[in-house]
Amino acid sequence: MLNSSVARKLFMALSGLFLIIFLTQHLLINLTSLISSDLFNTISHFMGTNPIVQYILQPILILGVFFHFVMGFVLEIKNSRARVKSYAKANLGVGSSWASRNMIISGVVILSFLFIHFYDFWVHEMNVKYVQGDMSGKNLEGNFRYWEELNAKFHQNIIIVVAYCFSFIALGLHLVHGFSSSIQSVGVGSKRFKIIKTISFLYSIIVPLGFSIIAIYHYLY
Ligand code: HEM
Incomplete structure (x- = not known):
């Protein structure tokens, strides 16, 4: 069952929908950094120190990301083998969008982005909290450090802003096909x-x- 192509598509869809839920909350939390540094600091400290988030949700999320990418590569290899066998290559492009045919390309851009992004934020968080053992979330002056560290990453750093925005275009292309396709794969989409x-x-x-x-915003302010 796990080995059938229907099952593979279903698991790909479920992991994709799970990542969409993560992405939505990740965006909402990060958007608070535009409204109030205090609010962003409070939420970040809660998420960064809450045991359920840290020891249950975070490992599930990282496994979900890993699973989605590995499964994506497996599906791509199987599909391209099937295309070669059925000579369907000649029909490529007929009735399908660029985004749907190039999920592997947008996926690889997002994966590369995630390596940079993890290095930028996640590795630093893990180091401060679990290697140095500082769970206070405060800087040397005794203020919360989260907003200030986020701002410092982008502030006047055009290379990181351009690299991030380029990756967000790839994210949009990946989502435009991935979102609707995963809803259809879990069997909800056909009527609507x-x-x-x-x-x-x-x-x-x-x-x-x-x-x-x-x-x-953080580049400018
Ligand atoms: C400007 C845009 C973004 C900002 C400012 C941002 C900010 C952050 C921050 C501050 C963390 C560290 C959280 C912590 O461990 O305490 C983080 C982690 C993470 N980000 Fe982002 N992020 C952005 C975009 C994205 C996008 C587009 C994705 C996915 C495609 C993403 C995926 C992740 C993942 C998987 C983690 C590790 C899990 C976690 O600790 O929450 N981020 N991000």
Whole structure:
């Protein structure tokens, strides 16, 4: 069962939908950094020190990311073998969008982004909290450090802002196909195809745009 192509597509869809939930909350939390540094600091400290988030949700998330990428590569290899066998290559592009045919390309850009992003934020957090053992969330002056550290990453750093925004375009292309396709794979989409396509389209514009605004805001302020 786990080895069948239907099962593989289903697990790919479920892990994708799980990552969409993460992405939505990640965007909402990071958007608070534009409204109030105190609010962003309070939420970040809660998320960064809450045992359920740290020891249950975070490992599940990292496993989910890992699973989605490995499964994506497996599906791509199986699909390209099937295409060669059935000579379907000649029909490539007929009735399918660029985004849907190039999920592996947008996926690899997002994966590369995640390596940089983990190095930028996550590795630093793990180091301060679990290697140095400082769970206070405070800097030397005794103030919360989260907003200040986020701001310092992007402030006047055009290379990181451009690299991030480029990755967010790839994220949008990945989501525009991935969102609607995963809903269809879990069997909800067939009757409401049009509305799901519209929601998927709007989501894949709003989320990358929101992340880009955060990066640009911290570059400027
Ligand atoms: C400007 C945009 C973004 C900002 C400012 C941002 C900020 C952060 C911060 C501060 C952390 C560290 C959280 C912690 O461990 O305490 C983090 C972790 C993480 N980010 Fe982002 N992020 C952005 C975009 C993204 C995007 C687009 C993705 C996915 C494609 C992503 C995926 C992750 C993941 C998987 C983690 C590790 C899990 C976690 O600790 O929450 N981030 N991000």
